[in-house]
Amino acid sequence: MSESQQTELEALVNRLxxxxxxLDAEQPPIAPPIGDWRRQLLALREGLSAPDPxxxxxxxxxxxxxxxxxxxxxxLATLYRYLLGREIDPEGRDYYLGILPELGRLQVAALLxxxxxxxxxxxxxxxxLPAGLRRVIAAANRAGRLDRRYLPVQRLLTRLLALVTxxxxxxxxxxxxxxxxxxxxxxxxxxxxxxxxAVLEMDDRQNQFGQRQDHEYARQRxxxxxxxxxxxxxxxxxTSPSALSTAPxxxxxxxxxxxxxxxxxxxxxGMDEELDxxxxxxxxxxxxxxxxIASHLDHYRDAWTRARQAGERALDxxxxxxxxxxxxxxxxxxxxxxxxxxxxxxHCREQGFDVAHQDALAALRECEAGSQALISGFHIxxxxxxxxxFQLVAEAYRALVPGGVLILETPNPENLIVASYSFYHxxxxxxxxxxxxxxxxxxxxxxxxxAIRRFNPPPEQTRVPGEGPVVERLNAMLAAxxxxxxxxxxxxxxxxxxxx
Amino acid sequence: MRLLVxxxxxxxxxxxxxxxxxxxxxxxxxxxHQAELLRLPFHYGEAEIERLMAFTEGLDLxxxxxxxxxxxxxxxxxxxxxxxxxxxxxxxxxxxACYELYDPNxxxxxxxxxxxxxxxxxxxxxxxxxxxxxxxxxxxxxxxEYNGLAAxxxxxxxxxxxxxxxxxxxxxxxxxxxxEPLKRQALxxxxxxxxxxxxxxxxxxxxxxxxxxxxxxETLGVEDRVRLLGRISEAExxxxxxxxxxxxxxxxxxxxxxxxxxxxxxxxxxISCTDSGxxxxxxxxxxxxxxxxxTPEALAAACDAAWQDRRRTAEMGQAAxxxxxxxxxxxxxxxxxxxxx
Numbered sequence: 001m002s003e004s005q006q007t008e009l010e011a012l013v014n015r016l017x018x019x020x021x022x023l024d025a026e027q028p029p030i031a032p033p034i035g036d037w038r039r040q041l042l043a044l045r046e047g048l049s050a051p052d053p054x055x056x057x058x059x060x061x062x063x064x065x066x067x068x069x070x071x072x073x074x075x076l077a078t079l080y081r082y083l084l085g086r087e088i089d090p091e092g093r094d095y096y097l098g099i100l101p102e103l104g105r106l107q108v109a110a111l112l113x114x115x116x117x118x119x120x121x122x123x124x125x126x127x128x129l130p131a132g133l134r135r136v137i138a139a140a141n142r143a144g145r146l147d148r149r150y151l152p153v154q155r156l157l158t159r160l161l162a163l164v165t166x167x168x169x170x171x172x173x174x175x176x177x178x179x180x181x182x183x184x185x186x187x188x189x190x191x192x193x194x195x196x197x198a199v200l201e202m203d204d205r206q207n208q209f210g211q212r213q214d215h216e217y218a219r220q221r222x223x224x225x226x227x228x229x230x231x232x233x234x235x236x237x238x239t240s241p242s243a244l245s246t247a248p249x250x251x252x253x254x255x256x257x258x259x260x261x262x263x264x265x266x267x268x269x270g271m272d273e274e275l276d277x278x279x280x281x282x283x284x285x286x287x288x289x290x291x292x293i294a295s296h297l298d299h300y301r302d303a304w305t306r307a308r309q310a311g312e313r314a315l316d317x318x319x320x321x322x323x324x325x326x327x328x329x330x331x332x333x334x335x336x337x338x339x340x341x342x343x344x345x346x347h348c349r350e351q352g353f354d355v356a357h358q359d360a361l362a363a364l365r366e367c368e369a370g371s372q373a374l375i376s377g378f379h380i381x382x383x384x385x386x387x388x389x390f391q392l393v394a395e396a397y398r399a400l401v402p403g404g405v406l407i408l409e410t411p412n413p414e415n416l417i418v419a420s421y422s423f424y425h426x427x428x429x430x431x432x433x434x435x436x437x438x439x440x441x442x443x444x445x446x447x448x449x450x451a452i453r454r455f456n457p458p459p460e461q462t463r464v465p466g467e468g469p470v471v472e473r474l475n476a477m478l479a480a481x482x483x484x485x486x487x488x489x490x491x492x493x494x495x496x497x498x499x500x
Numbered sequence: 501m502r503l504l505v506x507x508x509x510x511x512x513x514x515x516x517x518x519x520x521x522x523x524x525x526x527x528x529x530x531x532x533h534q535a536e537l538l539r540l541p542f543h544y545g546e547a548e549i550e551r552l553m554a555f556t557e558g559l560d561l562x563x564x565x566x567x568x569x570x571x572x573x574x575x576x577x578x579x580x581x582x583x584x585x586x587x588x589x590x591x592x593x594x595x596x597a598c599y600e601l602y603d604p605n606x607x608x609x610x611x612x613x614x615x616x617x618x619x620x621x622x623x624x625x626x627x628x629x630x631x632x633x634x635x636x637x638x639x640x641x642x643x644x645e646y647n648g649l650a651a652x653x654x655x656x657x658x659x660x661x662x663x664x665x666x667x668x669x670x671x672x673x674x675x676x677x678x679x680e681p682l683k684r685q686a687l688x689x690x691x692x693x694x695x696x697x698x699x700x701x702x703x704x705x706x707x708x709x710x711x712x713x714x715x716x717x718e719t720l721g722v723e724d725r726v727r728l729l730g731r732i733s734e735a736e737x738x739x740x741x742x743x744x745x746x747x748x749x750x751x752x753x754x755x756x757x758x759x760x761x762x763x764x765x766x767x768x769x770x771i772s773c774t775d776s777g778x779x780x781x782x783x784x785x786x787x788x789x790x791x792x793x794x795t796p797e798a799l800a801a802a803c804d805a806a807w808q809d810r811r812r813t814a815e816m817g818q819a820a821x822x823x824x825x826x827x828x829x830x831x832x833x834x835x836x837x838x839x840x841x
Contacts (some may be wrong), residue, residue, distance in 0.1 A: 009700055009727055012670060016702075020739040040530055 012360045022350065044191055053183040057082060062130040063175035066105050070176075072097060075105060079112050085121040106161045110136040113485065116459045136161065225342070229274075276343040293323045297378075299455055303405050303487050304331050304374060310403035311373030317360040317392075318380040322348035325355070333374065337417040338363040361388060365397035372399045376407040381438065397445045406447065408438060409485035412454060416477040417462070438486045448486030454481035501533045501570045501839065504561055506579030509539035515812060517592060519659055520635075521575060527831035533839075540579055546610040549578075549595070553621055556581040573838055574629075577618075581625045587772075588838055589629040590654060591639055593755045594622055599646050620684035622647050633837065636756040637781040647829040653781075654837055655829045657757040663734075666817065669810065672700035673771065673803055674744040676737060676759060679707030679728075683751045687773075687796060689713060689792050692722040694800035697807040701748070704729040741766035746789075746806040746813055748797060753777035764788070764824040769816035773801045788820035 052070075054060050060082055067075040076096050080088040100108055107388040112118055113129055114137050122129065129137075143153045304327075307314070314328050319337025328335040337355040339345050356363065360380060375396045381389055396406045413419035413432035423432050432488060435452045442450045463479045464471050505528070507521040521537065526630070528535035538561075540552060561569050572587045574580035577595045580587070582756040597611060598618040626632060626643070632651040634640035640651045677683040685703050692701055703713075703726065710728065719728050732740065741747070747763035750773045760779040763770045770789035772779040783789035790805065792798035806813045 013702070013727060013729070015736060016739055016743060017736065019743070020736040021731065023735040023739055038530070038532055062672060070762070282602060 040194050043193060051081060052078070052180055053187055055179045055183045055186075056128055059128050060130060061175065061179055062132040062170040062177050065130065065133065066172050067176055068105070068169055068173035069180070072100055076100075076108075079109055082127070083109075083113050083118045083121065083215070084115075085125065093379060103158060104162050104165055106133075106136055106165055107140070107158060109133055110140055113137060114140070191319060193449040222346075225325075240313055270442070276341045293321075293328050297324055297327050297457060299453070300485075300487075303407055304328065304333070306489065307374035307405040308332060310401050310405070313372050314374035315363065315367065315399070316374070317363065317377040318383075319348060319353075319355055320344050320378070322351055322353050322355070324376060324378060325353045326351070328374070329353075360384075361392055361395060364392065364399055367395075367399035369398050370401045373401055373404045375400060375404070376409075378407075378409045379411070381408050381410045381433055382423070382431070385430065393441055393445045397447065397490060402490050402492045404490050406442065406488045406490075408442075409483055410438065412481055412484040414454075414477075414484070415458065415482050417458065418482050422462055422482070435484050435486070442486055442488040446490070448491035450486055450488040452484055452486055454484045456482040458482055502568065503528055503533055503535040504538050504569050504572045504584075505535060506538045506572060506574040506575045506576070506582055508542035508579065510542050517576070520592065520656065523656065523831065524573070524575070524834070527835050531783070531835050531839075533701075538579070538582075544574075546608075546614040549636075550614065550617065551580060553617070555580045557582060557621075557625075571839075578621065580629065581621060587629050588631050588633070589626060589651075590633040590635070590838060591626075591643065591651060592635045593639055594618075594642065594646075600642060619647070623649075636778045638753070638781040639755050651734055654834060655756075655827060656831065656834050657829045658761045658765070661761075661765050661829075664737055664762055665738070665742050666767035666820065666821070668822075669745040669814065670743040671698070671807070672702050672743075673746050673748050673806065674702050674704070674740050674751075674768075675748040676704040676732070676740070676762075677749075677751065678705050679703075679709040679713060681709060682753075683707075683709075684773075684794070685709065685713055686716060687715050687750050687794060687799060688748055689720065689722065689726055690796035691799035691803065692717075692725040693720045694797050695725060696800075696802060697804045697808040699745065699803050701726045701803070702729055702744075703727070704732045704737065704740060705732045741768065744768050745810065746771055746803070746817070748772075748799070748803070749776065749779050750794065751776050751779075754779060761824065761829070764820040767814075767817040767821040769806065769813060769820055771799065771806070773799070782823065784819070784823065788816050788823055 052074075054064050065079060065082065067078050070078070073093065076093055077088050080086060080092065096108055096112075103111070110133060113122075113133055121127070137390040140157060143157045304314075308331060312332060312334050314335040316324050316328070316335060317336040319325055319339050320341075322337060324333045325337050325348065335353070337348060337353060338358040338360060339348070339355065340357070340359060342357055344353050345357045360377065364375075377392070381392075384392065393406070393408075400406060409417050410433050411423050411429075412433055413423065419432050423429055435454075439450050439452055458479055464474045505521065505525050507517070521539075525535050525537050527706065540556060542552065556578045561572050561582050561584045563569070569584065570586065572582060572584040574582065574587065574589050575592045575701075577593075580589045580591070584765065595618050598615045598761055600613060602611075604612070626647060626649050627635045632643075632649065633654040634643060635649040635653070636655070637653045640653050643649050643651050675685065675688055677685070678683055683705075683780055686709070688701060710730075713728060717728070729736075729740075741762060744763075744766070745768075747766075748771045749757060749759045749763065750771065751757070752775060754777040757776075757778040760770050760772070760782045764782065770779060770783050772783055772789065772791050773794040774780070775794050776791075782790055784790055785791045790802035792802050
């Protein structure tokens with residue numbers, strides 16, 4: 001009792017570890033933490049109220065400092081900002097506004113620039129005063145201390161500066177406006193660059209959200225499907241098996257990877273899922289385990305080797321359990337698969353393949369012309385009505401790159417047992433397709449080189465023993481290979497097309 | 501806004517507090533604020549703690565290097581002692597050794613001497629705060645009980661709550677936590693000996709009690725019931741929650757407890773104890789979980805009850821998830837509350 005329970009506990013823990021391992025691979029794409037764009041935008045907003053910039057704050061132009069295109073307060077604020085490195089205080093403003101009418105802007109600028117505070121600020125920040133202002137300061141210093149402005153020499157200087165101002169003021173105003181415009185343009189360019197960067201970053205994030213949303217949508221979809229099955233089970237009164245029974249674990253992640261938007265079914269979601277599950281079991285029972293199929297697919301080595309020279313994109317229609325996708329991946333393709341069976345799709349995705357839950361024709365129509373190197377359909381042709389098959393070959397031709405290869409494999413009715421019996425194992429088969437018919441269809445649509453390849457001879461005991469023409473004839477019918485494929489190559493440009 | 505968040509720093513000891521502190525700073529930044537974290541090195545030992553209290557009290561954060569700080573948000577003792585006129589305290593916990601964990605019979609003289617100082621510190625500085633919030637109702641209750649101060653509980657979400665899901669129950673009860681005495685894994689292991697149903701107990705985490713608990717499992721002969729899983733990955737944690745029958749969370753006087761919230765997010769009922777603190781505020785006994793007396797027998801009875809009526813247990817889990825959804829727990833709400841003026 002205790003012994004068996006301990007192994008039960010062991011089994012439970014292992015089962016949980018397995019489930020966790022699938023979850024690891026199933027993690028949705030996570031958007032990185034919000035980037036710098038928010039901070040960037042906030043900084044730009046702060047900048048909206050920033051004062052008028054100078055073209056080069058380290059080498060202010062005289063016209064920029066005199067700011068004749070602005071009023072007296074703006075002029076003083078500019079001087080404080082760029083010569084003292086701080087915002088103007090109310091006392092300073094009142095004082096200078098008081099002496100400004102008498103001294104004029106030039107002399108006030110010189111007065112401020114020559115102050116202890118300004119000299120220190122300029123030395124620290126490496127600000128170089130404009131030559132004009134330096135001359136005014138020198139002149140004023142020669143004339144005596146600037147603030148003892150009642151000296152006659154001083155008054156002379158003031159009058160001289162007023163004269164110069166009257167003469168130059170117009171030019172200074174224009175120069176100041178121009179410099180301001182140029183400086184603003186530089187700022188705007190800088191801001192424009194930052195805005196673009198921020199928008200791009202947001203766009204990037206938007207993409208991540210989009211991916212995440214797709215993932216969540218798929219997940220939600222699968223949860224609905226699970227729910228439908230559970231409801232059905234509850235309704236039919238079935239009891240759930242003991243949680244610790246040794247039944248094979250139902251992977252919780254399996255259904256998480258179902259594709260988006262499968263076609264609506266009149267049967268309802270529960271029935272669909274059951275049919276899908278039936279088909280998966282049927283495949284396993286009648287087409288052999290995945291490994292056997294994989295070795296069969298190896299027969300196409302020359303076909304895919306040829307296709308690989310035309311490109312690396314491959315599309316497998318009705319990819320089933322993904323054996324062919326695995327093989328193509330090893331052969332260096334970037335394969336994609338589609339299947340209408342949600343369980344198969346989930347199975348493939350669990351193995352990390354790029355597989356969509358989609359109709360073959362729709363998938364082909366979505367392909368760009370000349371985009372695929374290899375298109376394959378294993379045992380799908382016999383499921384399609386003729387019109388669909390006809391369009392499928394046409395669309396495949398369009399989607400292939402010149403030199404690309406189409407493979408269509410189907411049961412071989414040359415084998416009498418296949419034609420009259422085993423073909424009908426699968427209730428979704430329509431009718432057998434003979435090799436010449438299928439080959440003709442490919443040629444009709446323009447495939448140049450089309451070859452018929454036959455595989456899978458029946459077991460030896462199927463053969464009628466003995467020799468002679470009758471026996472040979474019988475064996476040709478009974479022991480012919482059970483599957484065949486038409487392998488068509490789209491002609492390279494210049495090669496002859498349409499040769500039915 | 502220019503914000504400073506204060507918290508403690510205990511090098512190389514990571515825990516829920518780190519997630520909480522960093523989560524807050526990240527959320528503030530994402531809301532467009534300039535937020536920085538000021539971490540005070542916290543060392544155990546009464547003398548160290550006293551030194552840190554004095555240091556913290558001396559910090560003036562109104563204007564640091566000519567930069568104005570608009571508001572300070574403090575999360576831990578003794579960070580809430582810094583000086584700022586607009587100081588919001590969102591209390592994670594006080595210095596627990598001087599309060600609910602204080603035992604006058606076993607306290608060292610140094611601790612006994614520290615206790616009144618810490619109490620005075622808390623009374624003085626917490627009373628000064630412009631607003632007080634608590635991590636959980638239990639933390640608010642302690643503050644009222646020990647310091648006579650009111651605080652409003654303010655919840656924050658566990659790490660990435662959207663990842664938690666519910667899946668088929670595989671018949672076990674899950675308890676993730678560090679293996680420490682206060683978490684009382686021992687109580688659950690003792691309970692295993694009293695179980696009458698085949699329910700299993702899976703305990704995840706690592707810590708100082710690992711060897712003690714392992715020995716205990718062996719002595720009680722419950723190897724077939726209980727498994728210590730050790731440290732687990734995030735994916736394992738999510739899976740273990742998803743497939744659990746119920747979640748056990750019987751610590752002693754927990755502050756907040758992410759385990760409760762994570763269980764609720766995974767639609768699992770929680771088994772907790774009357775003296776478990778934080779969790780009890782979220783569990784409605786009989787509706788979304790069990791709150792038993794802290795004895796092995798009572799815990800075992802709750803585990804058995806969860807096993808016996810599994811349909812009812814699943815319903816209770818769904819009820820727990822609904823409770824969580826109704827609480828509107830998120831960083832959005834936290835930021836809005838902390839930054840309201």
